């Protein structure tokens with residue numbers, strides 16, 4: 221029997237779907253201890269003589285690059301910081317426009333706004349990612365960057381997106397905050413376009429508590445990201461930190477050694493986590509396949525990270541009935557529909573109207589996205605999913621569909 225505490229924990233995991241969190245333990249503790257076994261230096265730069273050979277953030281970055289087969293990785297304090305850093309490294313300026321998806325976490329838009337640029341949102345398609353057919357409608361002379369967001373570990377249509385970007389000489393930044401470990405046509409998501417970003421917050425595939433990573437194969441962008449995230453410091457080895465060279469203004473998004481240490485341990489678990497999620501997702505799908513009235517999300521040549529199972533029902537009333545049944549057995553959905561207001565631009569009346577007259581009534585915009593999302597449900601996939609739990613989910617969905 222599952223006790224109450226465990227029940228609460230499971231439904232919390234299902235809501236947040238936080239596999240990295242589920243596997244935090246001795247390995248992470250060992251990495252942290254090794255910092256203190258070495259003089260306890262918690263800063264990622266300097267203190268060369270004191271720290272022995274302990275460079276946890278650097279080690280995390282090197283291992284991350286190797287794991288994803290990408291040339292440069294730079295760790296920062298969050299996925300939001302990673303987005304801000306990457307946009308600045310790509311040369312975004314006040315007055316520029318950045319095209320992204322109307323279904324994303326609010327942070328994608330916040331980072332664009334923090335650069336003084338205007339976020340421009342496309343509708344989504346049944347992959348619940350950016351509809352590539354809606355990009356060219358949104359391109360203006362001011363468009364500098366497209367930010368596809370690989371929501372719930374499944375790819376946006378990168379072939380079409382990169383073709384359009386090339387045609388219009390626009391850069392592409394992949395928001396892969398929800399997609400670590402997923403692949404598109406054999407390549408890790410986040411490593412396909414000019415730059416990519418990841419999040420290691422507590423709800424992500426891997427977690428460092430809070431944290432993020434900026435990746436690129438392009439030295440120019442990687443260098444600028446490295447400098448921007450540390451007040452413009454170029455980390456010029458010919459000079460002391462006090463005398464360091466600089467050419468751009470920056471900010472402080474430095475990851476600390478404690479987070480780096482956790483990242484080193486968590487990264488070793490990536491394959492286990494992703495494989496287990498895929499396996500659990502298959503188990504749940506096998507049960508849901510027995511139920512009629514469900515249409516699955518479309519995938520764009522993706523080997524998914526497996527973080528959630530997304531399906532559409534016939535209309536929003538049925539979606540609500542299903543949610544009601546799931547809640548009765550203590551299961552929250554992941555983003556769709558719970559936390560919807562943090563993930564859909566049409567609900568961001570707290571910030572969008574202040575940016576542009578175009579966004580006076582955000583609820584009236586992106587109606588096609590809204591129609592799709594209103595009948596979409598996302599079930600979080602965790603690592604510990606018992607048969608009993610999977611049956612509970614599928615029974616609740618089945619009951620909801622019959623109401």
Ligand SMILES: Cc1ncc(COP(=O)(O)O)c(C=O)c1O
Nearest residue numbers: 298299300325327397419420421
């Ligand atoms: C798509 C997307 N972008 C950006 C972020 C921001 O990441 P963080 O929470 O690490 O700032 C998130 C986090 O949920 C996200 O899902």
